[in-house]
Every structure is written in structure tokens, then in C-alpha cells.
Amino acid sequence: xxxxxxxxxxxxxxxxxxxxxxxxxxxxxxxxxxxxxxxxxxxxxxxxxxxxxxxxxxxxxxxxxxxxxxxxxxxxxxxxxxxxxxxxxxxxxxxxxxxxxxxxxxxxx
Numbered sequence: 861x862x863x864x865x866x867x868x869x870x871x872x873x874x875x876x877x878x879x880x881x882x883x884x885x886x887x888x889x890x891x892x893x894x895x896x897x898x899x900x901x902x903x904x905x906x907x908x909x910x911x912x913x914x915x916x917x918x919x920x921x922x923x924x925x926x927x928x929x930x931x932x933x934x935x936x937x938x939x940x941x942x943x944x945x946x947x948x949x950x951x952x953x954x955x956x957x958x959x960x961x962x963x964x965x966x967x968x969x
Contacts, residue, residue, distance in 0.1 A: 861946040865920065869943050872919035877904065878912045882921055885935040892925075892934025 873879050880902060885892060899909045913933055916922035920939045925932050
């Protein structure tokens with residue numbers, strides 16, 4: 861991961877509502893959640909949620925997909941794992957840490 865992408869991702873997560881949204885989407889797994897359900901669960905107005913989802917999507921932390929008339933949002937686990945790897949790549953005085961990649965698939969959720 862390049863530093864500018866890491867900075868964009870960290871900046872997006874450095875806000876309480878966006879961090880909460882991202883954590884909920886990580887818990888939801890690859891299937892994600894429809895925007896309406898996300899707004900209801902977090903008690904966030906639709907316009908506010910849309911603003912925060914746009915920021916998370918711009919930082920490549922969230923992926924949006926349309927199914928029928930609903931837009932589903934899910935965490936971008938590839939970017940999340942790359943960010944974790946970037947933050948820990950030089951830890952432990954150069955000795956590789958035993959950092960496990962976080963993955964989420966239908967069998968592990």
C-alpha cells in the first residue's frame with residue numbers, strides 16, 4: 861500500500877461516525893448491509909449516512925453494489941488488510957510479526 865492511500869484511509873476512519881459505520885460493515889461480512897438498514901441500526905439520517913459512506917468509499921474502505929432497488933454497502937477487506945499490513949510491516953525490529961490477515965467469507969462470518 862502506498863502512503864497516500866494509507867493516509868486517505870486513516871483520515872476517513874478518524875471520525876466517530878465513519879469509524880462506527882466501518883466497524884458495523886466489518887461485522888456484517890462480505891454480504892454487507894443495505895443503506896436503509898444501516899441508517900436505522902445506527903440512527904443516522906439518510907443524508908448524513910450518505911455523506912459518510914461517500915467518504916469511506918472514496919478512501920476505498922467501503923464497496924457499494926446495487927441489487928434491485930437497494931444499495932448494499934460492505935467493508936473492503938482487501939484495503940483493510942493492506943492498511944493493517946502497511947501499519948505493521950516494520951514492527952518488532954524487522955522480525956516478522958505473526959499478524960493474521962483478517963478475512964471474511966460466507967464460511968467464516
